Amino acid sequence: MTTTAQYNFAYLDEQTKRMIRRAILKAIAIPGYQVPFSSREMPMPYGWGTGGVQVTASIIGPNDVLKVIDQGADDTTNAVSIRAFFAKVARVATTTHTSDATIIQTRHRIPEKPLGQGQILVYQVPIPEPLRFLEPRETETRKMHALEEYGLMHVKLYEDIARHGRIATTYAYPVKVEGRYVMDPSPTPKFDNPKMHMSAALQLFGAGREHRIYAVPPYTEVVSLDFEDHPFTIQHFEDPCALCGAEQVYLDEVILDDRGGHMYVCSDTDNCEERRAAGHVGTLGMQEAAE
Amino acid sequence: MSQDFSHQEPLLRVEGLTKYYGSRLGCAHVDFDLWPGEVLAIVGESGSGKTTLLNSLSATLEPTSGKTMYRMRDGQWRNIYELSEAERRFLVRTDWGFVHQNPADGLRMTVSAGANVGERLMAVGDRNYAHIRDTALDWLGRVEIAADRIDDQPRSFSGGMRQRLQIARNLVTGPRLVFMDEPTGGLDVSVQARLLDLLRGLVGELGLAAIVVTHDLAVARLLSHRMMVMKDGYVIEAGLTDRVLDDPREPYTQLLVSSILQV
8 A cells, every 4th residue: 555645636625725715706706806815835935826826726627727827938947836736736637828728827927819718817926915015004905995095006106107207117017907996916017907808717816925815707897007198008019029020919038148139039938839830930030940 | 363253154063072091081071163264273281182182183083972073065064983984084185184293194205295295186086197296396386395306205305394295295185174283393493483484374375274283382373363271181271362372361371371481
């Protein structure tokens, strides 16, 4: 007989999963509201996505197909280890293809390919409270959410314009969900904010260290805050992706040498690979093919 | 300073206001009416219950008994401690102002002067940056802060400037009633004089009602129409400021008035 430890399906015990599912249901019922939950110790450090992992562990079933991305990439340490974790403790199929996945756990990015009905996007959230750095008292921020006192959020945007001439917040850009709660969309670039609006996929947010879960149900209004005379805009890139030639996507800068050489490539690696497989080529992709 | 209030309805009606801290008395049986545009000074030595009274009036400290009725903008009389929390907080940041003795308590020290003035506007739904900034510039001008300091944080301001900024921040939504807790405390004498001058101008120009707590009788003389003298939690004398200061009736008030240093 083997004596190795036997884990419950998807690591967490069933009571814990029930507790987290209750929190998720409440979060879906009140879009954008931060539901407290009793976060567990996970076999990875805080900051590695323990909130997202607990949400995923509570909703995953044996037939699900899991994709994990970190900064848009499927092949970074964090993404690889979380994918391996669920492959081991839940024996689920994993994929890097956005369209094949039923659950996508993410840190920072929303895939470029539009998500469809039935897909669930799970965000790993470091700081769920959008008002945290403006009002450090948690008792006060909860009251402000309850009474819908969100003037302070605009103070931050005002400061941006006063100092930089434009709204300089580029990530964790505050949004208003379904006309009620102001929500921090986790450290995603503001480029992805419009993708949250009226998305067909269910979006769940888990903050492990902060013990909070919140959600944006499918087809929910998500509006980025702004001023009438300084409307919300997303980042704009001059050049297309150097590998696949994609435009209107979020790009990462890659340093090529120590003489200032650099290129911009798709942050979403799956999108880039699929485009290249379909025959799209960027300026540097040519050379790569020639080599 | 004299004004005829007889034809108007009061703005604030205080009846039997009492606050106990456990068995210890904060202030007891305070009754008064405050009319629109009237400035009332509350004077007394420290520990006499001035600040307890001010906090009880300004919805920050619930009194043990008694009523504080306020006439809202729609003419309705409401007991401020029977308002819902949402209504009370809205009232406090639109129709009221609170000037703290220490400006750091009333300002956001880590955001610019412009944002400090603009915060109340944004809180009531102003979403036009240019308008917020123009209003902030206008108010900085009215409290004599140079326009080029609009993007500086109050941390870099002198004590007098901070206090003037705090006043601008409170007055930007056009409140009808302002509470001030030792507004000139901690400032040197020439800065005090300038601030009093400014306050007197603004109060007159905007028709503000104000309740000013001070231990400085000169502040009361310059700013207020009426004054209340407190001792050990009780109001021992009340009346027109000039009457109380020129012809004090109570022995304690006589002592207070005669203890002003003459230079």
